[in-house]
Amino acid sequence: MSIKKMTVTVNYQKKLAKDVYSMWLAVGSMADEAKPGQFISIYSNDSSRLLPRPISICEVDREFRSIRVVYRVVGAGTEEFSHLKAGQRVSVMGPLGNGYTLKQEGRALLVAGGIGIPPMLELAKNLDCEKDIVLGYKDSQTFLASELEDYGNVYIATEDGSVGTKGNVMDAIRQHGLTADKIYSCGPTPMLRAVKDFSVEKSIECEISLEEKMACGIGACLACVCKSKDVDAHTHVNNKRICKDGPVFNALEVEL
Amino acid sequence: MSIKKMTVTVNYQKKLAKDVYSMWLAVGSMADEAKPGQFISIYSNDSSRLLPRPISICEVDREFRSIRVVYRVVGAGTEEFSHLKAGQRVSVMGPLGNGYTLKQEGRALLVAGGIGIPPMLELAKNLDCEKDIVLGYKDSQTFLASELEDYGNVYIATEDGSVGTKGNVMDAIRQHGLTADKIYSCGPTPMLRAVKDFSVEKSIECEISLEEKMACGIGACLACVCKSKDVDAHTHVNNKRICKDGPVFNALEVEL
Amino acid sequence: MNTKVTIAGVEFKNPVTVASGTFGSGAEYGELIDLNRLGAVVTKGVANIPWPGNPTPRIAETCSGMLNAIGLQNPGVDVFIKRDIPFLKQFDTKIIVNVCGKTTADYVETVERLGDTDVDMLEINISCPNVKEGGIAFGQNPKSVEDITKAIKAKAKQPVIMKLSPNVTDITETARAAEAGGADALSLINTLTGMKIDIERQTFALANKTGGLSGPGIKPIAVRMVYQVANAVNLPIIGMGGIRTASDAIEFILAGATMVAVGTANFVNPYTTIEVIDGIEDYMERHHVDDIHSIIGIVK
Amino acid sequence: MNTKVTIAGVEFKNPVTVASGTFGSGAEYGELIDLNRLGAVVTKGVANIPWPGNPTPRIAETCSGMLNAIGLQNPGVDVFIKRDIPFLKQFDTKIIVNVCGKTTADYVETVERLGDTDVDMLEINISCPNVKEGGIAFGQNPKSVEDITKAIKAKAKQPVIMKLSPNVTDITETARAAEAGGADALSLINTLTGMKIDIERQTFALANKTGGLSGPGIKPIAVRMVYQVANAVNLPIIGMGGIRTASDAIEFILAGATMVAVGTANFVNPYTTIEVIDGIEDYMERHHVDDIHSIIGIVK
Ligand SMILES: Cc1cc2nc3c(=O)[nH]c(=O)nc-3n(C[C@H](O)[C@H](O)[C@H](O)COP(=O)(O)OP(=O)(O)OC[C@H]3O[C@@H](n4cnc5c(N)ncnc54)[C@H](O)[C@@H]3O)c2cc1C
Ligand SMILES: Cc1cc2nc3c(=O)[nH]c(=O)nc-3n(C[C@H](O)[C@H](O)[C@H](O)COP(=O)(O)OP(=O)(O)OC[C@H]3O[C@@H](n4cnc5c(N)ncnc54)[C@H](O)[C@@H]3O)c2cc1C
Ligand SMILES: Cc1cc2nc3c(=O)[nH]c(=O)nc-3n(C[C@H](O)[C@H](O)[C@H](O)COP(=O)(O)O)c2cc1C
Ligand SMILES: Cc1cc2nc3c(=O)[nH]c(=O)nc-3n(C[C@H](O)[C@H](O)[C@H](O)COP(=O)(O)O)c2cc1C
Ligand code: FES
C-alpha cells in the first residue's frame, strides 16, 4: 500500500445537515487501495494553516477513482472545505492508517456517533454479513442514516429523543436487545468507552476508531499517540500512533 | 474625502502583456471621489499575507462605480490577484493618497515608465489640455499605449529598441524635442531622478509619484517615508509619508 | 455586563486599546473608526526631541507577520503636546503616551514634560529592537529595568506602564525588576528581533538589517509570556502580540491580561479594535460572564 | 555545480537535511520520498532509556506555525541502534543522531553507546522546551552549555553538533559557550516556547500547557539568530526554523548556514526536502554560482 500526497479536484459537494457536508474528490490511484476505516489528510489552501485535517473515508468509488468524505464544520479548516465548489482543487494525502479488519461471517454490529458515522458507510458496503447499525445523533439533524439502510438494519438514538431512541447508542442497543459476533465502532471517546465495556461484558470482539490531533499523519512525529495496554513494538513505550498503528484498534489493545 | 475598507467584486480581469494584468473592481462609493494619482490598497485572501499591496488607480468609471487597476505580477500577492476571476471577491481600501494637481492650461508632459504607466490613463483623461505622453518599456511587451493615444500624442521608448526610441524616456523626450508647462511623472526612481533634473533644468513645474513599502497605507505607521527637503509639518523631521502626503509630490519637495 | 477595567486608578470603558506605533496618535484611524469606542489610545513612541527614524525600507512582510524598523521616528514631545494631546482630548477615551529615549535622562525629561498634560498614563518603551541606543538595551537586563523604572517613577505624575521585551531568556525576571522599580502596570510583548534577506538582491530586506517581528505568527509566544508574567508579579498586564480577533484577545485575558492591545492587525483590517470590543461582549454573553474580571487569568 | 559541503570532516552530498523530531528515523517519509536524495537524515531525539513523552494533545496549530510538546518520546538508544541505524544504513545519506537526556550522565551514556555505531554525527538537543528536566535548562545558560559540551566531547567518537535554544537574551553567548566547550558545529534554532489557550473549553490547547513554536512564522527570528551566530563564532551552522521553500533555505545560507534543515514543512508537504534541494540548484544556476560555498554567509 502506498501513500501519496496530491492535489485533487472536487467533483461534488453537498450539505447533508446543519454544518455537515459531503464531498466527492477525484483522487486517482488513491482510490484503488482505500479501505474502510482508513482516512485521508486534507490540507488547507490558506498558507497560514499548516496542518492536515484528518477525515475518514466515507465511500470509495473505484470505477470513478473517487473518495467521498463527510465532515462537520467545527473550525477554520472545515469551514474552508465547505466552500469548495466542484472543479476546485485541494491537497490530500492518503490513504492513511490501517482500517477495520473485515469479518465476513456471523452478525456484525456497527455503532457510531455523530461525526464518527461516515466511515460506517464504506464499512457496511464491504461487510458481507448480517448487520445491525446503530447511529447516535444529538437531534433531528441526522445524516447518512438512509444511505446506511441499504446495507443493514439501522437503529437511531438521539439525545433529545427527536428521532429513534431517546438517549445514546447504548440505550438503543439495549432497547433493541442487539448483540453480535463483532462490533465496529467510531465516535466520541465516552461512547467508545461504553461500547468497549459492553463488548468486554459480552465477550464480543470489538474494533474502535480513535481520534487525536495530528501533524504528519504517517507515523513520524508522535503527535497522535494513545495509551496502549502493552509496550508497543514501534515506540517501545505504552504508546501507539493513531495515524499509523490505528486509527482502528482492537478495543482491548488501548486504554480510553 | 473619506477612506473606506471593503470587500469588493471583480468585474473583469484580462492579461495585457507578459505578467501585466488589468482588473476592474466594483468598488461602490469608493469610485465617487477617486482622483488620478491616488491608489488603493489591495489585500490578499491568504491570511498568511498581512500587508496591503498599494496599486495605482488606472481608470475610474463613475457611472458603474468601478475602478480599474493595471499591475505587474512580481511576487506572491500580485500572483494571487492575477488568478482572481470575475465574480470573485477581494478586499480593498481607498482611495488613498493625494493624487496629481491638475493644471488645465498650457501643455502637459506625462512621463511614465514600466508599471508607473497605469496612473497616466486616468490622469490623461482628466487633463483638459494639450498632452504629450512618453512611455518607457523594457521591450515590445507594451501595454496601455494604444489606450493612451486617445488622449494625447504618445511617444514610446524601449530599452531594447523594439518599439519607438531605443533607450529610456529621456531619450524619447530629447529625440522628439518635447517640452511643456507641467510635467507629471511616475516610474522607477532613476527615471524620476532624470525627469526631475530635466524639469529643474528647464524650469518646468513637475509632479512625481513615489513608491515605498507600506503597512497602514493611511499615514499612521511611518513605514513609507521619503526624504523631504524641508522639515515636514506632520512629522517635524525631514520625512514625508508617501501614502498620506504623497504618493504625488512636487519634485522639488523631495529628495530622490 | 461589565467590561470596565481599572489600572492604577485609571478606569477604561473596555479592555481594548491599540499597540504603540501602529495607530499614530489616532488621527488617521479616526477617519475609519469611532475613537470613542476604544478603552484607550496608546500613541506612537515620543521622545524629548524629534527623531528622524531609520532609512527605508522600514518594513517587510513575513509569514503571518511583519518586520518593522521604523526607528521611533517622532516629532518630539513639544509638537506632541501641542498637537496630539488636544486632538485626543476630543474623544471619550483614555490617553496613554508611549515614551522612548536614548538615555535615562531622555526618558525622564519626556515624562516630566508630560507631567502637567492631560494624559492618563505613560507607557515606557524599554524594548524597541530598532534603535542603536536605549530601547532594548534597557529592557533586556533586569537591573537596568529596575533602575530606569525607579528613575521614571520618581518624576512621573501619571501611572507608569513598563513595556517589556520578549527577547529575553526569562521574562519573569524583567517583569519582577519592573515591579521592584515601582511600575504600576506592565505591557507585553514588544516585537521579537528578526531578519529577512532578499535572496535575489542578496541583501537585507530592511535598511536596518534587523527589525521587530509582530503579527499573528508571534501570538503563541506573547500568550505564553503574559501567562508567565501574570503568575509571577502582582501588576496588571496589557497583553499584545498578534491579536487579530476577539478570540485572540480572549486568549490573552484568560492567560492573565487585564487589557489587550491591537497592533499589526490594524494594518490588515482597520476595524479590528471595534470587532474585538464587540466580540469580547459576545463571548461574555455566550459564556454567561457578567464581569470581565471573572475571566482574567482564569486559565491556570 | 558543487553543492557538497563538509562539516567536521563529514561530507554531505548537499546541504539539505531534516529537523530532528519531524522525520522519525526516516522510515515513514521513505515511503514518500527517496531518502538517497538527502544530504543527511537527522533522527528524532533518542535517550539512554525509553521515554514515554507527554500526554495528549501534544500539538496545536497556530498562524503559520504549530506548537508541539511531544516530550521527546523515544524507544531508547538500544532499540534505536538495533532498528533505526541499520534501516538508515541502506541509504546513501549521512546519519546524524539527535541525543536528549535529563542529566549530563544521560547524554554521555547515550553518546558513548553510539560511539561504536555507524552514525556520522551527533546532534545534542540541549534546547527542548517540553521536558521538565534537562533540555532547555541546559541550553539557556552559557556556563552549562560549555560544561555539557565538554563532557560530551570528552566521550564522543563522532563530531558533535550542539543544538541551541532561541529562548535566550543573546544567542551568541550560548554559541560562544558551545564553541569554548569544543563543539564541532551548531544547529539552530530549536523551537520558541509558546502557549495556546482553547477559549471555549477555557484550558490549555496542549496537555503540557506550553509547547515549542515552529514553522514559517518563526523564520525571521531563526534567520536573525543564524546571522548573529555566524558572525560571532567560527563553527559551521545547520540553520533551521520555518524553512518551507528553497528561497527560505537560501535565506539561511546567505545569512551564514552551511547546511539547512526542513522541519515542520515536512508535515505540510512531504516533498519539501526534495523541492528545496532542486530549488537551491536552480537558484545557483540562475545566479551563476558554481560552488555553494561562495554564497554561504555573503550577506553581511
Ligand atoms: C482519524 C480521524 C478521522 C476523522 N474523520 C472525520 C470525519 O470523517 N468527519 C469529520 O467531520 N471529522 C473527522 N475527524 C475530525 C476532524 O479531523 C476535525 O474535525 C478537523 O480536523 C477540524 O479541523 P478545523 O480546522 O475545522 O478545526 P480547528 O479546531 O480549527 O482545527 C485546529 C487543528 O486541530 C485539529 N483538530 C481539531 N479537531 C480535531 C479532531 N477532532 N481530531 C483531530 N484533529 C483535530 C485540526 O486538524 C487542526 O490541526 C477525524 C479525525 C481523525 C483523527
Ligand atoms: C503608491 C504605489 C502605487 C503603485 N501602483 C502600482 C501599479 O499601479 N501597478 C503595479 O503593478 N504596481 C504598483 N505598485 C507596486 C506594487 O505595490 C507592488 O508591485 C506590489 O505590492 C508587490 O506585491 P507582491 O506581493 O506581488 O510582491 P512581494 O515582493 O511578494 O511583496 C512583499 C511585500 O512588499 C511590498 N512591495 C513589494 N514591491 C513593492 C513596491 N514596488 N512598492 C511598494 N510595496 C512593495 C508588498 O506590498 C508586500 O507587502 C505601486 C506601489 C506604490 C507604493
Ligand atoms: C510599525 C510598528 C511600529 C511600532 N512602534 C512602536 C513604538 O513606537 N513603541 C513601542 O513601544 N512599540 C512599538 N511597536 C510594537 C507594538 O506596539 C507591539 O508591541 C508589537 O507590534 C506586538 O503587537 P502586534 O503583534 O499586535 O503588532 C511597533 C510595532 C509596529 C508593527
Ligand atoms: C513535532 C516536533 C518534534 C520535534 N522534536 C525534536 C527533537 O526530538 N529534538 C530536537 O532537537 N528538536 C526537535 N524539534 C525541533 C525541530 O527539530 C526544529 O528545531 C524546529 O521545529 C524548528 O524548525 P521548523 O520550523 O522547520 O520545524 C521538534 C519539532 C517538532 C515540530
Ligand atoms: S500525526 Fe505524526 S505520528 Fe501521528
Ligand code: FES
Ligand atoms: S504606510 Fe503607514 S505611514 Fe505610509
